Amino acid sequence: ISLRVLSFEHMYCLLDPTNSQPSIKTFAQTLKTKFQIALQTRLEQEGEPHIPVGNDGLAESDAEAGSESVDTLTEYKKKAIKAFCDNHEFIEKIRMRGMPWGVIGGFLKEVLPDTLEDRRDIAFGLVIEALEKAFGPENEAWHTDRLPTGGKLMVWVMMGKPA
Secondary structure, three states: OOOOOOOHHHHOOOOOOOOOOOOOOOHHHHHHHHHHHHHHHHHHHOOOOOOOEOOOOOEOOHHHHOOOOOOHHHHHHHHHHHHHHHOHHHHHHHHHHOEEHHHHHHHHHHHOOOOOOOHHHHHHHHHHHHHHHHHOOEOOOEEEEEEEEOOEEEEEEEEOOOO
């Protein structure tokens, strides 16, 4: 089997041999900028420190910024749980008569930014953590129970130990 290999470098020359032109816009850069802006907006709403952003809208590297990197998803989760705990009206409704699991998950979903791809799954995965932060451990401070609601059984969050 004969094989002929041609050198890519000899066939094509560099478009920017001195590396002096700005980087091209890519989809990845666009997404990163979108998420960075969403995170920055969130942190500013909470009065937290500003995350340094470079000229192209992207976060500067840790070495350039002189700061720690931020785990965006963890920050969003913390903010959602804090919003849940700070919503005293919502918490009181749960204390008084309980609330369907899906309503709590829906609240957390709405608090998370719409830039998250699996926002619903993330929100419903946060329900236990949010309830434990607001009320205490499961099966001690609160429990779940299946109750008939609208003709079907739904999981409800109820206060106290299970019966």
